[in-house]
Amino acid sequence: xxxxxxxxxxxxxxxxxxxxxxPGALDDPPVPTPADPLGDDDLHLALYVLYELHYRGFDxxxxxxxxxxxxxxxxxxxxxxxxAGLRRALAGWTPPDADAxxxxxxLRQILEEDDGPSLARRLERSGTIxxxxxxxxxxxxxxxxxxxxxxxxxxxxxxxxxxxxxEIQADEYGGGDPARVHAQLFAEAxxxxxxxxxxxxxxxxxxxxxxxxxxxxxxFGLHRRHRGAIVGHLALFEMTSSIPNRRYANALRRLGxxxxxxxxxxxxxxxxxxxxxxxxxxxxxxxxxxxDPSRAADVLFGARALVELDARWSEHLLAAWDADRSSLAAPxxxxxxIT
Amino acid sequence: MTPKARITPYRDGPILIRGPFTLTDQDxxxxxxxxxxxxxxxxxxxxxxPFCDGTHKLTGWRAPxxxxxx
Numbered sequence: 001x002x003x004x005x006x007x008x009x010x011x012x013x014x015x016x017x018x019x020x021x022x023p024g025a026l027d028d029p030p031v032p033t034p035a036d037p038l039g040d041d042d043l044h045l046a047l048y049v050l051y052e053l054h055y056r057g058f059d060x061x062x063x064x065x066x067x068x069x070x071x072x073x074x075x076x077x078x079x080x081x082x083x084a085g086l087r088r089a090l091a092g093w094t095p096p097d098a099d100a101x102x103x104x105x106x107l108r109q110i111l112e113e114d115d116g117p118s119l120a121r122r123l124e125r126s127g128t129i130x131x132x133x134x135x136x137x138x139x140x141x142x143x144x145x146x147x148x149x150x151x152x153x154x155x156x157x158x159x160x161x162x163x164x165x166x167e168i169q170a171d172e173y174g175g176g177d178p179a180r181v182h183a184q185l186f187a188e189a190x191x192x193x194x195x196x197x198x199x200x201x202x203x204x205x206x207x208x209x210x211x212x213x214x215x216x217x218x219x220f221g222l223h224r225r226h227r228g229a230i231v232g233h234l235a236l237f238e239m240t241s242s243i244p245n246r247r248y249a250n251a252l253r254r255l256g257x258x259x260x261x262x263x264x265x266x267x268x269x270x271x272x273x274x275x276x277x278x279x280x281x282x283x284x285x286x287x288x289x290x291x292d293p294s295r296a297a298d299v300l301f302g303a304r305a306l307v308e309l310d311a312r313w314s315e316h317l318l319a320a321w322d323a324d325r326s327s328l329a330a331p332x333x334x335x336x337x338i339t
Numbered sequence: 340m341t342p343k344a345r346i347t348p349y350r351d352g353p354i355l356i357r358g359p360f361t362l363t364d365q366d367x368x369x370x371x372x373x374x375x376x377x378x379x380x381x382x383x384x385x386x387x388x389p390f391c392d393g394t395h396k397l398t399g400w401r402a403p404x405x406x407x408x409x
Contacts, residue, residue: 104350167357171374180373242393246386268373274391275378278349 001059002200005049008208008329009042015049015074019061026070031077036208037085039312041329043078044208044215048141050075051218055145056199079219082212086305095300100290103299104281107235110303116311117318120244123251131321132251133193134328137202138210138317142217143186143265144199147172149217150234156227161291164283168234168276182272185265192262205328209316213309220302228298229305231288235280236303240310241273350404353378353391362389 004020007013014029034040052058053066065071098106123132142149147169157165174180187197196202220230249266257263285303289296320327344358355378356362362370362377370389380388381402382395 167376171376175374242391243396246392270392271378271387271390272374274353274393275355275374275376277393278352278355278378279376282349 001057002052002198002203004058004061005045005203007042008045011042011078012046012049015046015071018070019049019058019065023062023064023068024070026068026074028070029074031074031081033081037081038089038212038309039207039209039316041208043081044211045203047075047078047082047215048203048211050078051215051222052200054218054222055148058200082215082219086216086308089308090301090304093304095297095304098289098296098300099293100286100296103286103289103296106300107232107239107281107285107303110236110300110307111239114307114311116307117314118244119314119317120247122318122321124247124254127251127255127321129255129257131317132248132255133195134326135248135317136190136193136195137328138206138313140186140190140195140202141206141210142214144183144197146183146186148183149214149221150230152221153227153230153234156224157231157288159287159291161231161284161287164279164287165231165234167279168238168284171272171276180268182265182268185268188261189263189265192259193257205330207316207327207329209309209313213306213313216305216309220305226298226302228288228295229302231280231285231295232299232302232304233306235277235285235299236306238273238277238280242270242277245269245273348381348402348404351401352395353381355379 004016005012007016009032011029011032015026018026032040032043034043037043049058050071053061053071057063057066096106096109119135123135127135150165151169154162154165154169170176172182174182174184178184190197217230217233220226220233245266249263249270252258252263252266285299288299317327342358344356344360347355347357349355355376357376362372364370378391380391382398382400384394384398384400385392386394
């Protein structure tokens, strides 16, 4: 089980200190109004820690904190700040028209309108091994629990969209073979590149802009009212996966790394997500819109929110690398382990 | 009733096969699939044939899910 991270401001300090105590010890910390609610370190670390209570928890933290009313109230306040920031960032966006029969085309249009930078292309063409390892450290925030945030949606769906989600998730979890679980393949890749594959090992070095990409999935996954958004998120995620993962695998081979433990995660995602993206866009997202047309707008919102946060994350990494800096928060703390 | 495999072309994308099936080359040698649902290349441009690798999205390949109009 991971250790609690170091705080990054008054909010995460109040939360993390309380979590070392008994449930009930959280004393209504002031809710921040950060300048950047989509990437603020203190906000997103606190939110990530609160969500983590629902996933694997933390060493030495009483498991009853998961349903502690003070923790839940704080989580709701932070989610409101995050969601308001998302709505503001997307205020100028006009969603494409979509119904059950055209949902896949609308999702594709969201992708085509994305003018964010391509991290995959950069790594494929000119990324250094140090940058590739940093990239893996960022991705560990999600990939070590790959598919889990979308699994929250399973009991909230029924009929054909539920069957489509299960078809994808079963494959994500290795189809019954623990060695093929995608999170396990990712852990093998970390290990092959001499990185720490333990769950949560890098939480202290992940910037808010990275944590926000995972908080987005937890926000959508943990709230039934966002079931359309988590479906749209998964569809877009799968639609932007097979080609970038091929580029990541190419990057490793260009860098002279052909250890199958390093490349298998990426190779696997090329063919897996070529299946998943069709099931997700047509059977899952289109299927949900067919069953409940009122959800179509939420599906598109979830998809567009993913594009927005991923672009910000990619820009953060590329800007740091362009300036010859590390893209991690406090890289010095574990610098020796990463560079 | 014995369940049958279901074969579905997806709009502008690959052919998905679900259900009980075996995938072999023309000499009858098994092609490993690792998964219950597979996507076979329909555009001809995949570098992982017979599987889809998403290349159709880069080339703007188009095909309906149902039969093409004659």
